[in-house]
Amino acid sequence: MNKKVLFLATIFLLIQSFLQARADSTPTITVKATPVSPTEHTVEAGAVYPIRRVTSVVDLFKDTPGVIFQNSQFGKKVFIKGLDDEKYRIMINGVPLANRGTYHTRGFEWDTIPYENIKSVKLVEGPFSAEYGYQSGGVINLITEKPKEGLRGKISVEGGKFNEHQESFLLNAGTKNFGLISTGRFLETDTQLDHQHIKNYDFSLLPTFQFNDLKVSSLVFHNYKKEKYPFDKDMKFNIYEKWKYEPGSYFEYFNDYYNTNLNYKSLDFNIYYNEQERKDYPETYYVKSKDGYKRLPYKLKYNMDHTNVYFPGLKLKWNQSIPALGKLKLGFEFRRPKSRVHFLVPFLKQGSLIWLNEYVRVHNNMYALFGELKRPLGETFSSTTGVRFDWFNFYGSSNRHLPNGKLEKLGYSSDRHHFSLSETLTFSPSETFSSYASVGTIFTPPTIMDYFRWLSNYSLSARARQVILGTPSLKERFVVNGQVDKKKWQEALGKLKPETGYGIELGTKYKMKGFSLKLKGFYSYINDYIAKYPTNHAPTYNVDSVKLYGLNFEGRKAVTEFANLRFSVTYENTRKSGDRLLTDSKRLPNVPKWKFDGYLTLIPFENLYITPSVHYVGKRPTGGAPLQTIDTLGGYTTYDLAVNYLFKGFQFDFLVENIFDRKAYERIDSPITERCFTFRVTKEF
Numbered sequence: 001m002n003k004k005v006l007f008l009a010t011i012f013l014l015i016q017s018f019l020q021a022r023a024d025s026t027p028t029i030t031v032k033a034t035p036v037s038p039t040e041h042t043v044e045a046g047a048v049y050p051i052r053r054v055t056s057v058v059d060l061f062k063d064t065p066g067v068i069f070q071n072s073q074f075g076k077k078v079f080i081k082g083l084d085d086e087k088y089r090i091m092i093n094g095v096p097l098a099n100r101g102t103y104h105t106r107g108f109e110w111d112t113i114p115y116e117n118i119k120s121v122k123l124v125e126g127p128f129s130a131e132y133g134y135q136s137g138g139v140i141n142l143i144t145e146k147p148k149e150g151l152r153g154k155i156s157v158e159g160g161k162f163n164e165h166q167e168s169f170l171l172n173a174g175t176k177n178f179g180l181i182s183t184g185r186f187l188e189t190d191t192q193l194d195h196q197h198i199k200n201y202d203f204s205l206l207p208t209f210q211f212n213d214l215k216v217s218s219l220v221f222h223n224y225k226k227e228k229y230p231f232d233k234d235m236k237f238n239i240y241e242k243w244k245y246e247p248g249s250y251f252e253y254f255n256d257y258y259n260t261n262l263n264y265k266s267l268d269f270n271i272y273y274n275e276q277e278r279k280d281y282p283e284t285y286y287v288k289s290k291d292g293y294k295r296l297p298y299k300l301k302y303n304m305d306h307t308n309v310y311f312p313g314l315k316l317k318w319n320q321s322i323p324a325l326g327k328l329k330l331g332f333e334f335r336r337p338k339s340r341v342h343f344l345v346p347f348l349k350q351g352s353l354i355w356l357n358e359y360v361r362v363h364n365n366m367y368a369l370f371g372e373l374k375r376p377l378g379e380t381f382s383s384t385t386g387v388r389f390d391w392f393n394f395y396g397s398s399n400r401h402l403p404n405g406k407l408e409k410l411g412y413s414s415d416r417h418h419f420s421l422s423e424t425l426t427f428s429p430s431e432t433f434s435s436y437a438s439v440g441t442i443f444t445p446p447t448i449m450d451y452f453r454w455l456s457n458y459s460l461s462a463r464a465r466q467v468i469l470g471t472p473s474l475k476e477r478f479v480v481n482g483q484v485d486k487k488k489w490q491e492a493l494g495k496l497k498p499e500t501g502y503g504i505e506l507g508t509k510y511k512m513k514g515f516s517l518k519l520k521g522f523y524s525y526i527n528d529y530i531a532k533y534p535t536n537h538a539p540t541y542n543v544d545s546v547k548l549y550g551l552n553f554e555g556r557k558a559v560t561e562f563a564n565l566r567f568s569v570t571y572e573n574t575r576k577s578g579d580r581l582l583t584d585s586k587r588l589p590n591v592p593k594w595k596f597d598g599y600l601t602l603i604p605f606e607n608l609y610i611t612p613s614v615h616y617v618g619k620r621p622t623g624g625a626p627l628q629t630i631d632t633l634g635g636y637t638t639y640d641l642a643v644n645y646l647f648k649g650f651q652f653d654f655l656v657e658n659i660f661d662r663k664a665y666e667r668i669d670s671p672i673t674e675r676c677f678t679f680r681v682t683k684e685f
Contacts, residue, residue: 005039011354012402015664023037029616031492033128040122040123040124040138041064041065041122041123041125042120042121042122042123042479043060043061043064043120043123044119044120045060045115045118045119045120045121046119046429048060048061048063048460048654049653050231050611050642050644050651050653051599051611051640051642051644052385052642053158053655053676053678054653054655055111055164055166055187055189056076056110056111056113056115057110057113057114057115057118057121057142058076058078059416060109060115060118060121061121061249062078062213063566063597064080064123064338065552065554065569065597066080066125066569066570066572066595067079067080068080068554068590068591068592068595068617069379070476070590073388074478074549075198076110076111078110078140078233078633079590080123080125080137080140080461080589081125081126081136081137081522081524081548081550081571081572082548082574082588082590082591083136083137083548083588084137084446084590085108085110085137085140085187085348086108086449086450086530087135087136087137087138087139087141087444088137088138088139088142089132089135089139089140089641090108090142091139091140091141091142092142092144092219092257092259093141093142093143093144093219093259093261093462094131094132094270094315094643095259095261095270095272095313095315096272096311096313096335096426097113097257097274097311098274098275098276098309098310098311098337100450106416107159109225109253109255109276110227111198111200111223112200112202112223112253112255112276112304113142113202113221113223113255114183114185114202114203114204114223116169116183116184116185116204117144117145117170117181117183117204118142118143118144118145118372119143119144119145119472120143121140121141121142121143122139122140122141122143122633123138123139123140123141124138124141124284125137125435125505125522126139126438126440126503126629127420127440127442127443127502127503127521127524128386128422128503128505128657129228129386129422129440129442130370130371130372130386130388130420130422130425131317131329131331131370131372131386132385132441133390133442134420134441134442134443134444134542135442135444136442136499136501136503136524136526136529137174137444144181144206144219145172145181145206146179146181146208146217147172147174147179147181147206147207148172148174148175148179149174149175149176149179150172150173150174150444151172151173152172152236152478152684153170153171153172153684153685154169154170154442154682154683154684154685155168155169155683155685156168156169156680156681156682156683157166157606157680157681158653158677158679158681159317159678159679160655160676160677160678160679161674161675161676161677161678162189162190162676163188163189163190164187164188164189164190164678165188165189166185166186166187166188166189167182167185167186167443168183168185168186169183169184169185169267169482170182170183170198171183172480172562173577173579174208175209176212177209177210177211178207178208178209179207179208179209179484180205180207180208181204181205181206182187182203182204182205182206183203183204184201184202184204185200185201185202186199186200186205186523187199187200188200189199191513193228195548197227197228198225198226198228199225199227200223200224200226201223201224202219202221202223202224203221203222204219204221204222205218205219205220205221206218206219206220208323209277209632212261213264213265214263214264215261215262215264216260216261216262216263217260217261218258218259218260218261218262219257219258219259219303220257220258220259221255221256221257222254222256222257223254223255223256223572223582224252224253224254225252225253225254225255226250226251226253227251227253228249228254229249230242233376240306242414246352250281251278251279251280251281252278252279252281253276253277253278253279254276254277254278255274255275256274256275256276257272257273257274257275258272258273259271259272259273260272260276266316266318266319266320267316267317268316268317268318268644269314269315269316269317270314270315270316271313271314272311272312272313272314272315273310273311273312273313274309274310274311274312275308275310275311276307276309276311276500276640277306277309278306278307278309278563279306281406284656285525297513298568299350300549302415305417306341307340307342308340308341309338309339309448309449309570310337310339310515311335311336311337311448311640312335312336312337313333313334313335314333314334314336314337315331315332315334316331316333317329317330318330318331325373325375326372326373326374326375327374327375328371328372328384329370329372329373330370330371331369331370331371331373332367332368332369333366333367333368333369333370333625334366334367335364335366336363336364336365336366336369337363337364337448337584338361338363338364338448339360339361339362339363339448339451339452340359340361340602341358341360341450341452341456341488342357342358342359342361343357343358343359343362343461343462343463344356344357344358344362344500355402356401356402356403356462357400357401358398358399358400358456358461358462359397359398359399359400359462360397360398360399360452360455360456360461360530361396361397362394362395362396362448362451362452362455363394363395363396363448363450364392364393364394364416364445364451365392365393366390366391366392366445367390367391367392368388368390369388369389370386370387370388370389371386371387371388371534372384372385372387373385373386374387377425379427380427380429381428382420382425382426382428383423383424383426384421384422384423384424384426385421385422385677386418386420386421386422386423387420387421387422388419388420388421388438389417389418389419389420389444390417390418390420390443391416391417392415392416392417392656393413393414393415393416394412394413394414394415394446394451395411395413395655396409396411396412396451396452396491397409397410397411397412397414397459398411398455398456398459398461400459400461400462409460410455410458410584412455412458414495414496416497416498418443418444418498418500419440420421420440420441420443420542421440421610422438422439422440422441423438423440424436424437424438425437425438425509430512430622432510432512433508433509433510433511434509435506435507435508435509436505436506436507436508437504437505437506438503438504438506439502439503439504439505440502440503441500441501441502442499442501442502442503442524442526443498443499443500444498444499444500444530446496446497446498446530446540449653450496450540451496452531453538453539453543454493454496454538454540454541455534456537457493457537457538457540458490458493460484460486460489460490462664463530464470464536464537464539465484466537467537467538467539468484468489469484470637472544473510473584473606474533474581475589476624477492478492485669492539492580492581493539493541494541494542494580495581496530496540496541496542497528497542498530499526499527499528499529499530500525500526500527500528501524501526501545502524502525503522503523503525504521504522504524505520505521505522505523505524506520506521507519507520507521508520514557514558515556515557515558516555517553517554517555517556518552518553518554518555519553519554520549520551520552521549521550521551521552522549522550522551522552523547523548523549524546524547524549525545525546525547525548526545526546526547526548527544527545528542528543528544529542529543529544529545530542530543531543531579531581531582533581533582539581540579541580543576543577543578543579543580544576544577544578544579544662545576545577545578546574546575546576546586546588547574547575547576548572548573548574549571549572549573549574550571550572550573551570551572552568552569552570552571552572553568553570554566554567554568555568555668562602562603562604563601563602563603564598564600565597565598565599565600565601566598566601566602567597567598567599568595568596568598568601569594569595569596569599569663570594570595570596571593571594572591572592572593572595573587573590573593574587574591575587584643586622587620587621588607588621588622588663589621589622590620590621590622591620591621592617592618592620593618593619593620594616595616595617595618596614596615596616597613597614597615597616598613598614598615599611599612599613600612600613607645607646608645608646609642609643609644609645610641610642610643610644611641611643612639612640612641613640613642613643614637614639614640615637615638615639615640616635616637617636617637618635618637619634619635636662637662638657638658638659638662639656639658639659639660639662640658640659641655641656641659642654642655643655649683649684649685650682650683651681651682651683651684652677652680652681653678653679653680653681654677654678655673655677655678655679655680656676656677656678657675657676658674658676659674659675659676660675661674661675
């Protein structure tokens with residue numbers, strides 16, 4: 001408590017002294033007023049870089065109201081309004097990305113997206129976008145910079161705790177009709193959790209060409225990530241229970257993306273392809289016996305878990321302003337994701353180790369037609385109406401070799417379609433006040449990884465059996481005489497169905513010179529909510545229904561011409577019913593009732609910026625990891641500081657996260673485990 005008092009007192013004294021600073025040489029701070037964009041929240045990357053340690057694209061928006069950031073042993077994870085990132089369509093410039101995660105519990109690998117050229121992040125929080133889809137969560141759309149005329153560039157070097165260093169560059173070259181942006185980055189760190197060593201590099205190209213009314217652009221990027229297993233040290237989180245890995249075990253992850261956009265007058269066409277691959281290389285194997293873990297005289301020469309995801313697609317859109325009608329948007333979308341997984345599963349047979357092959361293959365065909373009309377309704381009202389038709393079919397197969405030499409097969413197919421609607425009504429009586437009301441129907445088909453997890457568990461693959469046998473709450477219900485009751489297990493999982501339901505959002509915004517406030521309320525009702533039991537090889541299944549509701553309040557205030565304050569407060573809650581596996585809690589995991597973020601930016605002298613901030617995440621239920629019970633995490637508060645100085649084309653950033661070294665580590669997730677210093681130098685030319 002004394003540290004908190006000292007921290008707050010220091011800020012107060014700084015404000016008092018800075019208010020007496022040189023007014024004639026200090027720039028005036030103004031709050032930039034932006035018009036209400038119903039249901040959409042935009043984060044400008046340029047405002048985040050100076051005050052945040054950025055090693056992943058998720059760092060650009062993790063402080064957004066309602067966003068919970070989880071930095072666990074299994075990679076970065078994002079929860080927005082109580083829903084994890086698998087409930088959101090993740091896109092670049094309006095084009096979707098594949099959603100294969102590092103581990104089977106993770107829906108998306110944020111570390112493999114280049115962020116050096118990201119201009120802004122747009123979040124649509126709810127089923128309110130006909131073009132992007134009526135997801136139960138919404139849309140996370142990453143917008144890239146476009147090439148500009150002339151030659152310019154940026155080089156950045158940073159280092160900090162955990163033996164971390166990161167180097168990146170951006171190069172822009174352009175003429176009137178041609179442009180090119182190229183970026184590159186290399187990151188090496190021991191990370192905050194268990195000091196698992198990570199190497200990560202990426203490279204991207206964005207060439208553009210214009211000839212009269214035809215504009216052509218192509219975005220290409222490649223990312224490679226190598227990460228040691230987080231189980232190397234004390235094995236405190238070991239799902240399989242019967243074995244573990246020696247230091248030196250690692251996995252590799254590749255992410256390649258291609259998108260070409262052609263724009264001719266009112267027509268916009270995209271063709272894209274995303275391929276993601278994961279290779280698992282455990283170096284040495286241990287098997288558990290009554291005498292402890294026994295090191296086997298066996299070394300893997302190839303990967304034990306090999307996953308490929310292929311994600312081709314195309315999108316056609318037509319925009320037209322019709323005087324008597326409004327702005328009309330029509331489009332068509334096709335996607336054909338597929339995944340192929342090869343497991344090598346160890347099995348002890350009469351004291352000898354044998355390896356069994358398992359193959360899981362899934363693919364989707366997904367089609368959509370969408371339309372959206374924006375039109376004025378008098379001088380103060382406007383309306384946006386959206387319609388969308390989705391149709392998809394799925395086929396999957398699971399084949400595994402049994403210890404007795406037989407081959408066990410399972411095939412499954414599904415065919416679904418859905419018609420969705422949305423309506424947003426905006427009221428803007430003046431330049432200082434506006435409000436809106438939105439309602440939309442939900443349709444979230446299972447992702448390719450949802451189907452993969454469901455199919456491999458429904459077929460009771462060897463790894464699924466290990467999850468059940470290694471998780472007490474599942475073992476108690478589904479294991480009889482040491483064997484999994486297959487019929488009972490499959491009845492509990494059921495057939496995987498898409499999510500349906502509806503969402504409502506009400507918002508208002510008031511702004512004036514140097515001051516703005518925004519209030520938003522939201523409610524969603526989701527049928528057949530797709531849940532993942534919180535284990536590594538996660539069983540995926542439908543929960544009968546989930547209710548999600550809450551309020552968000554944001555404010556910005558130019559306190560003086562030397563100080564700018566901004567904050568956000570979020571309250572949210574969830575209720576679920578009909579969860580056949582996770583029965584210990586009626587709330588969704590990782591949904592705190594309260595979240596607060598506050599920033600105070602001080603400018604004592606020209607080109608010097610000091611930004612202390614506070615971040616609070618309240619208590620929340622968490623899904624139990626294997627061998628652990630379901631309980632409530634206690635929440636945490638962290639205090640951060642950013643100091644930025646501009647000097648002759650250089651920018652110097654000194655960042656301190658978790659100033660008071662609060663132990664915010666909460667089981668397997670935390671924002672920052674200990675005090676962290678980062679120093680960054682950026683040169684623009």
